[in-house]
Amino acid sequence: MPGCHTEFQTFQRNADDPIVLQLDGAGEAEFNLVRDRARNAYDSALGITSSKPGLDVEPINSSAAIGAPDPQDISGDWMVIVPVFQLKISDDQPINGCWTVGDVDFLSLRELGARFPNRPAPVVWDRIVANDSAFAVVTKHGTPRDLRKTVFREFRKAAEILASTAAFHGRRHHACGFTLKGYPSYSARNDRFVQLDGTAYCGNWNQHGYLHPFELDNAWHEAISQCGIIELFARLTDRSLDNDWRRQIGSASAMLGRSIMSLDRVDAFLLDVIGLETLLTRPRERNGGKLFQRIKGLSGWHLAGQWPNYEADIRAIHETRCAIVHDSDYDDLTIEMLLLADMYLANGLLNVVTNPTMFPTKDDLVQVSDGYAANENWPTDGSLSFRWFGNPNFSQKDLDLPLW
Numbered sequence: 001m002p003g004c005h006t007e008f009q010t011f012q013r014n015a016d017d018p019i020v021l022q023l024d025g026a027g028e029a030e031f032n033l034v035r036d037r038a039r040n041a042y043d044s045a046l047g048i049t050s051s052k053p054g055l056d057v058e059p060i061n062s063s064a065a066i067g068a069p070d071p072q073d074i075s076g077d078w079m080v081i082v083p084v085f086q087l088k089i090s091d092d093q094p095i096n097g098c099w100t101v102g103d104v105d106f107l108s109l110r111e112l113g114a115r116f117p118n119r120p121a122p123v124v125w126d127r128i129v130a131n132d133s134a135f136a137v138v139t140k141h142g143t144p145r146d147l148r149k150t151v152f153r154e155f156r157k158a159a160e161i162l163a164s165t166a167a168f169h170g171r172r173h174h175a176c177g178f179t180l181k182g183y184p185s186y187s188a189r190n191d192r193f194v195q196l197d198g199t200a201y202c203g204n205w206n207q208h209g210y211l212h213p214f215e216l217d218n219a220w221h222e223a224i225s226q227c228g229i230i231e232l233f234a235r236l237t238d239r240s241l242d243n244d245w246r247r248q249i250g251s252a253s254a255m256l257g258r259s260i261m262s263l264d265r266v267d268a269f270l271l272d273v274i275g276l277e278t279l280l281t282r283p284r285e286r287n288g289g290k291l292f293q294r295i296k297g298l299s300g301w302h303l304a305g306q307w308p309n310y311e312a313d314i315r316a317i318h319e320t321r322c323a324i325v326h327d328s329d330y331d332d333l334t335i336e337m338l339l340l341a342d343m344y345l346a347n348g349l350l351n352v353v354t355n356p357t358m359f360p361t362k363d364d365l366v367q368v369s370d371g372y373a374a375n376e377n378w379p380t381d382g383s384l385s386f387r388w389f390g391n392p393n394f395s396q397k398d399l400d401l402p403l404w
Helices: 028-046 109-114 122-129 151-168 218-227 231-235 243-260 265-280 288-306 310-327 335-353 362-375
Strands: 076-085 087-089 098-101 104-108 134-142 186-194 201-209 214-216
Touching (some): 076 151, 087 104, 087 134, 098 151, 104 109, 109 122, 134 151, 151 218, 151 243, 151 335, 214 218, 231 335, 243 335, 265 288, 265 335, 288 310, 288 335, 288 362, 310 335
Parallel strands (some): 087 214
Antiparallel strands (some): 098 104, 104 134
């Protein structure tokens, strides 16, 4: 703008570096004021708050050389730490403050501290952990500037895989959830009704999302162990499985977890269907008939007697998916359809991860499931280790989900 002069600078801080501002002709008071404003702006941008009110953070190494290497460009081995919102990780057995998903560790505050043989200075430690109590951690080699471009995808997928266990340890209406800090975690419905042919009026405000923390504790561990989905974590690193098949198992479970934690009905539904197609179909097979065939092969032994209309349900799920994807039409998407999609994906995943020798590749899954679907010859002597989890007769609480 005419008559205006804008000056800015970009700076990085190492935990051991002081902030140095060159202010030609400025007095000490003015220098201190600008220095404090710069420091506060930096800390605010990082979301850093001291756990000790009134603590004046002083440089750790006041003799650090001006012009030291930018830490963003230092190549080396880095522990990358991302705080996790609404996740509680028990320090008691069997969790012991850590749960591993692929290459990512989810750590309690105590366990994170144990990863540092030489604990950083208190000022630095306060800045690392802030007010958080759960963390996703991975070790990478490179520079922070380059690693930051891709590492969050790895964190997010690991968090979504962990979240998929919510399908076996609770219900959507329980409103328990977690996410990487910084991602959306709450939503709400707000409406007002005014009677035009009378004098009545009413309104509603209903919050939903991660209202309660998701807890990794003994109860969670027992639930995922009893149903068998704990085997999912072993499959993620199981070298006896085909590499691409192992990736698809992880991706399908991530879609289930992302769906369970979604705050939008259409998003949650489409994520379920993406997970089903990733897990159970191959390219050029993504149609309702093939999807039904694979689900029947894995679960028809149970569903044929307990839920005889399941073929119509699966076809309706796929037709609704096509209407949304190809015509932006989601009028037919009900909460019941979403919950059924949850259930079919959860059980498909459960039967895949608990039968690694039966399904070492996707081709084996196709051959076995298609054979059972065509012949309806599932063994009745207990020799087949297929499982079923859940009840398709949903309660009213299940159906009253406040998802748009």
